[in-house]
Amino acid sequence: MGAKIITLANVYSKLLDISREVYVYLPPSYEKAKNRRYPVLYAQDGQHMFASDAKGDSWEMHQTAERLSREGRMNEVIIVAVSSISDQRAAEYFHDHPGVREAFHTTCKGELYERFLIEELKPMIDNKFRTLPDREHTAMIGSSAGGLVSYHIAFRRPDVFGQVAILSPFLVQTVVNEPEDGTSKQEPVYEQKLYHSYPVKPPGLRVWVDIGGAEGLIMPRQVRIFVDELIASGFTPGEDLMFLLDEEAGHAQTDWAKRLHNPLLYLFGEIGHPRSLKLAGRGRVGLQGHRVWLYPKVTYDTGFEISLLQAEYTVAPPEVLGVGSDGLIVPLAEGEAEIAVNFGGLADSMRIEVIPELSDHVQIEISVTVPPSTPADARIHAGFEIPKVRDGFYQGSFLLPRDLGFEVKVSRGFGFHERRETSRRFDTSEPVRLHFIVEEWEDDPFEKKG
Structure with missing residues (x-):
């Protein structure tokens, strides 16, 4: 017999x-x-x-696991x-945190959900199925919240x-503000931290973290701060901490x-052995303003991919810029320089x-025309909310952090x-x-049918 999926209905x-x-x-x-x-x-x-269901596609996790197992890699x-x-x-999905209460005005049940998994569900699973119940063989995975x-x-x-795999984590609630007039003193983007930091590494824990480059306001910069905290607490990149910046990926089940x-x-x-190394990124940096990190990508002979959080860099000429082992570029003088990176006997370079x-923020203007079926009180989003100008037309001008990527469909509320x-990029x-x-909305109850 082959693999099978069992549904445990109404688990209380x-x-x-x-x-x-x-x-x-x-x-x-x-x-x-x-x-x-x-x-x-x-x-x-x-x-x-x-x-898949009406609210999202499938990860097809069983198919990926079976393929890797069949190939002898997992x-x-x-x-x-x-x-x-x-x-x-x-x-x-939220543990108690002041930022959550401020941003969402919700009761945080994360501690109770944690206890449900550990005290109620896990004992049932271990009793019903032939598991390896110890911590070394028990892992968790989740995306976004x-x-x-x-x-x-x-x-x-x-x-x-x-072990834990943390995909596209919703670490920070980001709100885009549109100033009502030129005298407004509010920040163009407000960020509220939603997670607890742990200054001491939990013993023996292994962590995977990743983020897409087109996830909009769930930003690689925020995740970089997070993984730097993990490193400061005692994690070692490439050993008990793996990281990937998937440059083209959005915030979706398919990604x-x-x-x-x-x-x-x-x-x-088994992750295998390094096969190729690619260094790519922003081609211009400023003596003032926007900070830029390099994320060399390593591909292994198993198909495994990571982005390096620490690497060996050389720069010529060194008078123009420097690069820290963490990939942070330090501009020193106007001009051009070539950066080379080495890892596991592999090398690549870029100019x-x-x-x-290079300013930290960029002016973005977005206007949206919607069909007549749109309710007058609809709130229109295209990665963030677009203000209403008149019926059928929405427009806004925003100062957004530089180097964000968006992959969105225009929406008028949840669902x-x-x-x-295809999504707009x-x-x-x-x-x-x-x-x-x-042109039209999906599953629109206000849409006239011919």
């Missing part, structure tokens, strides 16, 4: 006083190898791990996919979870599915120009996106003026 939590579905993937050898026990991966937002695992509940997700709650649980309870093989190989398999100034085959590398025309 006394702590949370709510029921949910839990999906359990059993690997291909489970039925025949009666004496074999398996590592376990607990996944947040479990309804998206093995199948051990077989049991996957416990824990569904989130729409109207409880925000509360359950699911990545945030996975981080908090793993760092609070490393006695239970010895997480595409790079899922990386954390699976790190948590349960960078130093100019007098209502424009009907469009734009970035803030330079000032830009954009106009989006929404």
Whole structure:
């Protein structure tokens, strides 16, 4: 017999006083190898791990795990996919933190959800299935707010979870402000930290962290601050901390599915040997203003990918700029220089120009035309909210952090996106003026049917 997915319906939590579905993937050898026990991966937002629904595509986690196992690159695992509940997700995925209360005005149930996983669900799974229940063989994975709650649980309870994969973590609530007049003193972007920092590394914990380059206001800069905190607490990049900047990826199930093989190989398999090294990034930096990091990407012979948080750099001429081992570029004088990086016997290089100034923020103008079916009180978003000018037309001018990437569909509230085959992509590398025309909305109850 092959692999199978079992649905545990109406799994009740006394702590949370709510029921949910839990999906359990059993690997291909489970039925025949009666004496074999398996590592376990607990996944947040479990309804998206093995199948798609109206609110998101599937990670197809079972298919990726089976492929890697079949290729001999990863051990077989049991996957416990824990569904989130729409109207409880925000509360359950946030541990108590002043920033959460300020940003969302919600009750934080993260501690209770943590106890549900550890005190109620895990004992049931360990009793019902042939697991390896110790911390070394128990891992957790999640994305966005699911990545945030996975981080908090793993760092609070490393006695239970010895490994964690944190994908596109929702670490900071970012609000874009549009000044009402030229005299406004408010910051163009307000950032509220949502996570707890742990100054001492939990013993034995192994961590995967990644972020896409087109996730809009979930910024690589914020994640870089986070991973630097992990390094300061005692984690070692390339050993118990792996990081990936997936430059073209947005904030969507399909993006997480595409790079899922990386954390699976790190948590349960063999990453292999470095095969290629690529150094790329911004070609211009300023003596003043915007700080820039380099993220050399290493690809292994297994397909595993990481971005280097620490590397050996050389610069010619060194009078123009320097590069720290952490990849931070330090401009010294106007001109051009060539940066070379070496890792594991591999090398690559790129040229960078130093100019007098590169501002931290860029002016972006966005206007949106919407169809007549749009409710008059609709709030229109294109990565952030666009103010209404008149019925059918929205427009705003914003100062956004430089070098953000956006991959979005225009929306008019939760669950209502424009009907469009592909997402719209734009970035803030330079000032830009954009106009989006929404032809129709998906699943629009106000839309007239012919």
